[in-house]
Amino acid sequence: MSPSLWSSAATVAVLALAGLQFPPAAAGASVGSVSPPPSGACAGKFAFESAELTDAALADIGAKDSTNAPLLSFGDDISDSDSDSDSAARPPSGPACKVFPGDAAWPSTQAWNLFNTSLGGALIKTVPLAAPCYDNWPQVRNAAQCQYVTDHWADPHLHVGDPSSTQWPLFEGRTCLPTDDPTQNCTLGGYAAYSVAVTKVSQIQLALNFARNTNVRLVVKNTGHDFADKSIGAGALSIWTHKLKDLNFFSDYRCKGYKGPAFQLGAGVETEEVYRAAELSGVTAVGGECRTVGIAGGYIAGGGHSPMSTLVGMGADQVISLQVVLPNGKLVTASEDSYPDLYWALRGGGGSTYGVVTSVVVKAYPKIPVTTMTFSFLTGPNVTLDTFWAGVGAYMSHFDRFTSAGAYGYFLVVGIGPGQYLFNFMPFWGGNMTAPQLTTLVAPFLGDLAGLGIAVTPNITEYSSYYQAFNGSFGPEQVGASVGHAGSRLFPRDNFAVPAKRAATLAAVRYAIEAGGTLVGYNIRPAANAAVNQANSVNPAWRDATGFFILGGPSLPVTATDAEIANAAHTMTTDWLKRWRDVSPGSGAYMSEGDINEPDFQQAFYGSYYPRLYALKKKYDPTGLFYAPTAVGSEDWYITGQIPYYPTQNGKLCRKP
Numbered sequence: 074m075s076p077s078l079w080s081s082a083a084t085v086a087v088l089a090l091a092g093l094q095f096p097p098a099a100a101g102a103s104v105g106s107v108s109p110p111p112s113g114a115c116a117g118k119f120a121f122e123s124a125e126l127t128d129a130a131l132a133d134i135g136a137k138d139s140t141n142a143p144l145l146s147f148g149d150d151i152s153d154s155d156s157d158s159d160s161a162a163r164p165p166s167g168p169a170c171k172v173f174p175g176d177a178a179w180p181s182t183q184a185w186n187l188f189n190t191s192l193g194g195a196l197i198k199t200v201p202l203a204a205p206c207y208d209n210w211p212q213v214r215n216a217a218q219c220q221y222v223t224d225h226w227a228d229p230h231l232h233v234g235d236p237s238s239t240q241w242p243l244f245e246g247r248t249c250l251p252t253d254d255p256t257q258n259c260t261l262g263g264y265a266a267y268s269v270a271v272t273k274v275s276q277i278q279l280a281l282n283f284a285r286n287t288n289v290r291l292v293v294k295n296t297g298h299d300f301a302d303k304s305i306g307a308g309a310l311s312i313w314t315h316k317l318k319d320l321n322f323f324s325d326y327r328c329k330g331y332k333g334p335a336f337q338l339g340a341g342v343e344t345e346e347v348y349r350a351a352e353l354s355g356v357t358a359v360g361g362e363c364r365t366v367g368i369a370g371g372y373i374a375g376g377g378h379s380p381m382s383t384l385v386g387m388g389a390d391q392v393i394s395l396q397v398v399l400p401n402g403k404l405v406t407a408s409e410d411s412y413p414d415l416y417w418a419l420r421g422g423g424g425s426t427y428g429v430v431t432s433v434v435v436k437a438y439p440k441i442p443v444t445t446m447t448f449s450f451l452t453g454p455n456v457t458l459d460t461f462w463a464g465v466g467a468y469m470s471h472f473d474r475f476t477s478a479g480a481y482g483y484f485l486v487v488g489i490g491p492g493q494y495l496f497n498f499m500p501f502w503g504g505n506m507t508a509p510q511l512t513t514l515v516a517p518f519l520g521d522l523a524g525l526g527i528a529v530t531p532n533i534t535e536y537s538s539y540y541q542a543f544n545g546s547f548g549p550e551q552v553g554a555s556v557g558h559a560g561s562r563l564f565p566r567d568n569f570a571v572p573a574k575r576a577a578t579l580a581a582v583r584y585a586i587e588a589g590g591t592l593v594g595y596n597i598r599p600a601a602n603a604a605v606n607q608a609n610s611v612n613p614a615w616r617d618a619t620g621f622f623i624l625g626g627p628s629l630p631v632t633a634t635d636a637e638i639a640n641a642a643h644t645m646t647t648d649w650l651k652r653w654r655d656v657s658p659g660s661g662a663y664m665s666e667g668d669i670n671e672p673d674f675q676q677a678f679y680g681s682y683y684p685r686l687y688a689l690k691k692k693y694d695p696t697g698l699f700y701a702p703t704a705v706g707s708e709d710w711y712i713t714g715q716i717p718y719y720p721t722q723n724g725k726l727c728r729k730p
């Protein structure tokens with residue numbers, strides 16, 4: 074779910090209540106027709122991954138421009154057998170700051186030209202998506218295009234399909250939003266300076282080499298969904314993975330210890346694309362509830378929760394192998410027996426940290442029926458505020474039972490007027506359940522609501538497959554919010570199973586919602602699954618959670634000043650979310666849907682794995698090529714000009730002294 078839910082979720086909820094469904098968006102990737110690997114063999118590389126940068130190609134580039142060609146050369150070799158034991162102590166080395174446009178050290182036009190030529194012309198100079206609305210971009214000023222961007226700004230596909238845009242312009246700095254006043258100024262702000270529209274792996278290798286050798290800031294953009302805007306950065310070179318749409322399905326994949334169905338997914342494949350491919354292939358894939366999130370990018374890197382999680386575990390648990398270009402520019406395979414430390418770190422340790430993942434092989438599951446339930450209840454003449462919250466608490470009292478049965482709940486609690494509140498299922502999801510089974514499962518909960526005098530009208534629908542249920546349940550998300558800010562918390566089982574802890578949790582939640590926040594809740598508990606490798610770096614707090622709650626911060630007008638945004642963020646982090654942290658000590662939060670201001674983000678987002686993740690960061694990225702806010706090792710850096718609690722990406726990236 075999204076920070077913009079604070080403006081849109083109530084609308085979505087109302088539409089859902091009215092029984093309206095959004096049409097599913099068109100899918101871009103298609104199932105490749107491939108010969109399965111020979112029995113016992115692991116998947117080969119995609120064709121785009123076979124087009125690797127070679128020494129011969131570098132020599133050809135050198136013949137064209139011997140002065141600048143060294144800027145494209147590989148970094149030092151690193152082997153997975155190299156120790157990471159002393160690297161933890163090593164500070165990041167290199168110049169004080171990344172070079173910035175206008176700096177004397179910024180690469181020359183000739184250097185950029187050589188780089189672009191070597192890329193086959195794939196370098197794109199950034200034009201902000203909304204630039205056609207502004208007179209100060211005369212070269213692209215276009216009223217019709219401006220109108221289109223304005224009309225579609227909330228549609229995630231618009232931002233996914235742009236090389237440098239992000240779904241959340243808040244941390245970009247709001248420097249070029251759609252406007253009907255063309256006399257305002259549009260600047261690049263936190264957007265990258267250049268992007269590489271990648272279609273083959275050699276372009277990723279060239280981009281990493283160029284950024285490392287020139288000390289230009291590097292970012293990786295897939296869909297731009299991350300709540301903390303981890304895919305953007307002022308003055309950066311962006312690697313845009315969106316076009317890597319290759320997708321293969323193997324009905325009987327056999328690799329090392331694994332035997333069963335699997336997908337091989339290029340880094341740009343989105344959730345709705347793999348779900349559609351799974352439906353066509355007669356299987357079920359593990360992904361989230363948002364159609365446009367990239368599976369092989371930030372989703373798996375962050376852990377990845379799914380309606381399937383209560384049955385089979387996290388998205389990252391499903392990974393059999395990954396192809397990844399390391400910071401030194403070399404492409405390697407990470408799996409149980411090849412770079413096993415990277416295999417561990419890339420499955421939960423966060424995106425944009427250890428390299429650029431170009432593809433993954435993930436386990437798929439048999440087709441399953443899914444039954445969903447929706448209903449809502451409101452405060453009103455028959456439901457007092459206390460009764461409303463007792464109803465929410467009644468649901469929480471069944472969390473453990475529901476997840477133990479494999480159910481997943483996705484729900485909203487939001488203020489809809491003075492003293493008025495709405496609870497809405499979006500939906501309650503019974504994976505591998507028939508309607509009678511779900512009806513039996515929820516009966517005690519419905520009985521509790523009836524006992525409280527809360528009347529509900531459950532709408533129970535049985536679907537023949539995960540994809541049918543997905544299309545019947547999850548519409549497109551609304552994005553583009555320029556003032557909304559969100560955070561989250563993973564609540565352990567006992568927070569709901571133990572009555573006193575449940576009461577404290579409910580009180581902390583109630584406080585935040587009655588103060589103006591919005592709750593997007595998940596009743597979810599990743600299942601233990603012996604059929605996959607769960608020895609990975611997914612935040613340990615996930616393993617004991619039965620509640621993952623996202624909190625939307627105070628609602629603000631779009632005209633809010635930076636100071637007002639910072640003030641609202643301060644309230645959310647230090648008051649509302651503090652109460653959530655206080656009732657769940659030692660637990661954590663989800664890095665991919667987290668508070669950019671999370672105090673002690675290392676503990677909250679990575680838990681006890683942080684020291685090992687940090688040591689591996691130093692081992693594989695000793696010069697600090699990769700940076701993203703709240704990513705492993707980001708505490709070694711700062712961005713100039715940031716204001717507390719409103720940390721935009723539009724300053725220079727510098728090493729902490």
Ligand SMILES: Cc1cc2nc3c(=O)[nH]c(=O)nc-3n(C[C@H](O)[C@H](O)[C@H](O)COP(=O)(O)OP(=O)(O)OC[C@H]3O[C@@H](n4cnc5c(N)ncnc54)[C@H](O)[C@@H]3O)c2cc1C
Pocket residue numbers: 074075076240292293294295296297298299300303304314340360361362363365366367368369370371372374375376377378379423424425426428429430431550665666701
């Ligand atoms: C509306 C909405 C709904 C969501 N629903 C869910 C959900 O159901 N389940 C869930 O688990 N999460 C969900 N999320 C969170 C989502 O998983 C994260 O935002 C995730 O990081 C998005 O990854 P991305 O690659 O699509 O996006 P990006 O923002 O482009 O990338 C996220 C991070 O990963 C890095 N990255 C991207 N690709 C690569 C790559 N190939 N190699 C290395 N680094 C890379 C980026 O640099 C960035 O740091 C949702 C988010 C939103 C906004």
